[in-house]
Amino acid sequence: MNRELAARLRERFAATDTEWRHLEDAAALDAWLAEVGWPMPDAAGTPRSAACAAGDAAWTVADGLVAETGTLLISGRRPHARRLVFLAETHVALAAEETIFDTLADFLAAPAREASGNATTNGGGATSADARAAGHTDAAAAWRARVGHQLTLVTGPSRTADIEKTLVLGAHGPRRLLAATAPAALLRARFGADAIPEAGP
Amino acid sequence: MRGNALAAYRRRAARALADATLRGNLRRATDTALAKRAARLAEIPDYDDWREKVAAIRRAGWEDRAALVARASAHLAAAGARVHHAADAAAARRIVAEIAADAGARLVVKGKSMLTEEIELTPHLEALGLEVLETDLGEFIVQLRGEMPSHITAPALHLNRRQVSRLFADRLGAAETEDPEELTLAARRHLRDKFLAADVGISGGNFVVAETGTLVTLENEGNIGLSTTLPRVHVALTGIEKCLPRLADLDPVLRLLPPNGTGQQAVSYVSLLNGPAPPGCGPEALHVVFVDNGRSALAASGQREILACLRCGACLNVCPVFRNAGGHSYGAVYPGPMGILLAPYLLGDATAGLNPGNSLADVCSLCEACGEVCPAAIPLPDLILGARAEKERRAPASRRLAWRLFGRLAASPRLFRAAGAMMRMSLRVLPAFLLARLTPSWSRARALPAPPPRSFRAELRRRHPGRLS
Numbered sequence: 001m002n003r004e005l006a007a008r009l010r011e012r013f014a015a016t017d018t019e020w021r022h023l024e025d026a027a028a029l030d031a032w033l034a035e036v037g038w039p040m041p042d043a044a045g046t047p048r049s050a051a052c053a054a055g056d057a058a059w060t061v062a063d064g065l066v067a068e069t070g071t072l073l074i075s076g077r078r079p080h081a082r083r084l085v086f087l088a089e090t091h092v093a094l095a096a097e098e099t100i101f102d103t104l105a106d107f108l109a110a111p112a113r114e115a116s117g118n119a120t121t122n123g124g125g126a127t128s129a130d131a132r133a134a135g136h137t138d139a140a141a142a143w144r145a146r147v148g149h150q151l152t153l154v155t156g157p158s159r160t161a162d163i164e165k166t167l168v169l170g171a172h173g174p175r176r177l178l179a180a181t182a183p184a185a186l187l188r189a190r191f192g193a194d195a196i197p198e199a200g201p
Numbered sequence: 202m203r204g205n206a207l208a209a210y211r212r213r214a215a216r217a218l219a220d221a222t223l224r225g226n227l228r229r230a231t232d233t234a235l236a237k238r239a240a241r242l243a244e245i246p247d248y249d250d251w252r253e254k255v256a257a258i259r260r261a262g263w264e265d266r267a268a269l270v271a272r273a274s275a276h277l278a279a280a281g282a283r284v285h286h287a288a289d290a291a292a293a294r295r296i297v298a299e300i301a302a303d304a305g306a307r308l309v310v311k312g313k314s315m316l317t318e319e320i321e322l323t324p325h326l327e328a329l330g331l332e333v334l335e336t337d338l339g340e341f342i343v344q345l346r347g348e349m350p351s352h353i354t355a356p357a358l359h360l361n362r363r364q365v366s367r368l369f370a371d372r373l374g375a376a377e378t379e380d381p382e383e384l385t386l387a388a389r390r391h392l393r394d395k396f397l398a399a400d401v402g403i404s405g406g407n408f409v410v411a412e413t414g415t416l417v418t419l420e421n422e423g424n425i426g427l428s429t430t431l432p433r434v435h436v437a438l439t440g441i442e443k444c445l446p447r448l449a450d451l452d453p454v455l456r457l458l459p460p461n462g463t464g465q466q467a468v469s470y471v472s473l474l475n476g477p478a479p480p481g482c483g484p485e486a487l488h489v490v491f492v493d494n495g496r497s498a499l500a501a502s503g504q505r506e507i508l509a510c511l512r513c514g515a516c517l518n519v520c521p522v523f524r525n526a527g528g529h530s531y532g533a534v535y536p537g538p539m540g541i542l543l544a545p546y547l548l549g550d551a552t553a554g555l556n557p558g559n560s561l562a563d564v565c566s567l568c569e570a571c572g573e574v575c576p577a578a579i580p581l582p583d584l585i586l587g588a589r590a591e592k593e594r595r596a597p598a599s600r601r602l603a604w605r606l607f608g609r610l611a612a613s614p615r616l617f618r619a620a621g622a623m624m625r626m627s628l629r630v631l632p633a634f635l636l637a638r639l640t641p642s643w644s645r646a647r648a649l650p651a652p653p654p655r656s657f658r659a660e661l662r663r664r665h666p667g668r669l670s
Contacts, residue, residue, distance in 0.1 A: 015466070069467040076475075079482035085470070086426035105452035140276050140413045143448060149280070149478055153455075153471035158423035161463070162339035162355060163362050163381040164226075165233040171338055171385055172392065173423020173470070 001097055001181070005067065009100075012070030013179065016156030017169060020070075022097075023182040029190060032180055036092045058088035058174070061191065062154075063147070064099035064107055065181065071155045072179060073107060076148025085152050091174040093154070096184035096196045104153075206532070206559045214526040223359055227527050230358045234518040237464025238574075245460065254453040256509065256578040262444050263500060263508035269411040269444035270491050276414020280476025282487040290320035293492045297322060297403070297436055298329055300488050304434045306331060306400035310392075312418070312425035313337035314405025315353050315512055316438050316492060318534040319547050322403070334399075336392050336424035338385060345372050351528030353535065354462050354514035359527050392424070402428035402484065406439030407512075408454065409489070412447045416474040416489060419458065426470055435484040437474075441491050442500075442508040454511070457576040462513035499546035502557065503587040507542040509577040516571035516581060522564055531561060538571035538581045542588060558595030562588035621656050628652035 001022055013020035023029045038059055060081045064073040072093050074081045085091060101107040158173030169175050187196045217223055242248055262269065274284040287293035301309060309331050311317065323333045323344075335344040339356035343349065345368055350356030357365070362379050369375040375387040404425050408417040416437050418425050429435045445454065451473075459465040477487040500508060517523045517537035528536035533544040533553040544553055545560040555561070562585055571581040593604065610616045628636065629652055637644040653660070662669050 071467055076478070079479045082426070082472075082478070082483060083430045086423045086430060103452065104455060105449060108448050108451060139448065143413045143415070144280070144475055147473070147475070149474070149476050149483075151473040151475075152426070153467075153473070154469065155467040155471075156469050159421045159469055160338045160385055161421075162337070162342070162357055163360075163365055163384055165230050165355070166362075166381040168382045168385040170389070171422035171424070172336065172389055172396075172427055 005100070008067055009070065009181070012067065016070045017159075018070055018156050018177045018179050020179045020181070023180055023186070026186060026189075029180075029182055029186055033190075036178055038092070056088060057090040057092055058084035059092045060084055060094075061187070061196065062093050062095040062099070062179075063151075064101055065095040065179075066101050066104050066107060066153075068103045069155055071104070071153050072177075074152045074154055075146070076150040079148070082150055082152050085154055086158075086173045088174055089170070090176040090178065091154070091157070092178045093180075094187060095179065095181050096187050097181050098184045099196070100181065204554055206553075206555050206561055207563050209532055209554070210530055210561055210564055213532060214530040217526045217530050222361070222364075223527060224525065226359055226361050227524055230355065231518045231524045234355070234464060234514075238461060238515060238518070241460035241464050241466060244466070245456070251453050251456055252576055252578050255457050255511075255576055258445060258450045258454060259509035259511065259577045260506075261446050263442035263496075263505070265446070266441050266444065266496075266500075269446060270409075270441050272411040273409045273414050273444055274489075274491070276411075277409075277416070277476065277487075277489055280414060282414075282476050282489055285488060285490045287490055287492045287494065289494050290492075293320045293438065293490055293494065294322055294325040296488075296490055297438070298326060300434060300436055301326065301329075301331060301401050304400055304486075306434070308395065308399045309333045309401045309403060310336050310396055310399040310424075310428045310432065311340075312402070312404040312420065312428045313340050313356070314403070314438060315350075315534060316405050316440060317403060318350065320438075320492065320494060322438075334392065334395050336396070336428055337420075337422060338388050338424075341388055341392065342368065345369075349529070349534050351536070352514060352517055353512055353539075359529065396424075396427040396431050399428070399432040401434045401436060402430075402432040404429050404435065404437045406437045406443060406489070407458075408443050408445045408451075409439055410448050410451065410473075411444045414475060415448070416472075416487075417445075417451070418472045418474075419455075419468045419470070420472075421463065421465075421469045423470060426472060429472065429474070430478070430483045433484055434486045434488070435477075436488045436490065438490045438492055440496055441493050442496050458511050458513055461511070461515045461574070461576040495546040495549060499543070502546065503591060504542045504546075504584045506579050507539060507581075507584055509579050510539050510543070511577050512539075513576060515574040515576065519570045519574050521568060521570070522566055531564075533561075538565065538585065539579075541565060542581070542584050545588075557588070557591050560588055560592055562586075562592055565589075618656065618658075625652045625654075625656075 006022060009020060021032060023032055060074050062072040063075040063077060072095060074085055157169050157175055157177040158171045159167060159169050160171035161167050184196050277284050285296045287296055309326060311333060326333045335341045340350060342357040342365055352358040362381055365384050366377050366379060369384060369387050370377045373387055373391050378384060404418055406416050407419050455471060459468045478484060496508060499505060516539050520537050523537040531540055533540055533548050533555060535543045541561050545555045545557045548555055565585045567582065569582040575581055610620055636649055640649065658669060
């Protein structure tokens, strides 16, 4: 990661109360996973949701990250992810360095990636063919193929200022948001080829 | 018409103005909101260009509403969502009540939605025996107090921490504290189990992307996220004017709404829902209700441009009338400049005793600050003047006659001079108590000025002979 981007991310994440770390190599990734208590460092794919319903932390893999706002993009490619974003006391998210977009517009305009079989069957998104048969435009079909049934934009932990405009973190959702970025190759090696989206900006 | 709306406003405003606690709360909260907004706007290069983009997007949203709602509905339906169309508040309430009955619901959790306030959804569902809980902290507070929200983005803006502390102690059995964090935690603890136990979750919809059939909600607390992922059924209600034509329109709109609404660059959670969740991963059913409820009538009126409103609340925070007399004085869930224009059409006679002939357009001081801050560049001051004219056109015959006579008098120099002379003489000769009786709204807080010895024209002629013919 170049120094300018790192500085930008550091500034944005600090402004939104997100605890961010960039992990350059396997040793750094392993140390961080141990530190945050990642539940299944050797398994591929979806984090265990059962652990999260009762537990204190939820772990997600983001589809991307918007540098301008320090926003994590959590899609329906992992069907349980949306619940996890809101349920736990602490939300821990990983994103591939290659999926950092400058602005939300860049993410929205990025070319559609062919949905993998896994994403369409588990992600609830219609396949392109289904979508066209149902009269969808290509734009709608491509969007669903990319994100499944939903996309949640997460910028910082849950917060409120409803009492005297005083900021309080952890209103109903997570009190803490931990985010880490790492090279996609590192994440694929650790979590499986399918865990990390292939297309970047 | 249910009484004179302006007279009712003045009664409520008089009480509000005499309440020092309320005025302090209002002043602190709106000052903070404006300062945060200014700080964020200063960070946005080319703000005016973005504002023009947002204005064009929102204009398309209400101008092309029929086509956009149809497109969004088709995509949502194809993805497995159930789409409903409600012509008015009663139809919308009936649709939601039927969905809740079909789900065998007993407990309903709600995210903050001004549309559900507009159609008075909660009292309707409660009358049917459902337990309905507001989960946004501010809405939860005003629901416990049995009040309506006093601000569209900060419902409990009119209260301070001591008032919230007493409320939570009385109603939740919480320990008294003046720490907003402790108070927030008390609400969180109380509501967490409700989210897990609820059968139906209700949300609004800030926007719906027509191109993809994507329901968009913005929030900071996570209560909308919980309300729309944990219950078996999710019902979202949105206005027919709220569609964004293209997915790409999200970028400019999400750039300007949070800075203007809450003084943030981005809100904590923006949810883009394309359809129901896969089995076992969220609500089994997603219902989207598009509500008209006066919007088509508003689109046919001279105030139609207010349909571009993003519901950010900036015009409330900057309005000197709102800042002093507060939101509850309007007697309507849409207060302030945007509310003056929306309420007569969307709330109407039944809920607020308002209509275009009995609006609160006269409450405006014509300072034009609302027009400057509006992120959708809505010409609010012009629209409010239009609403005043509309009101006069619908005024009783006696009032219209009085205006016609004044028009005649003002158009004739001879009559105008004579009337001026008569007024100056009356001010000199009539006793003070009688003058005060004749000008009650002026004299309540001020003395009448001494009458000038001569008219302005006479004074000008005296000082600059030959200037006037």
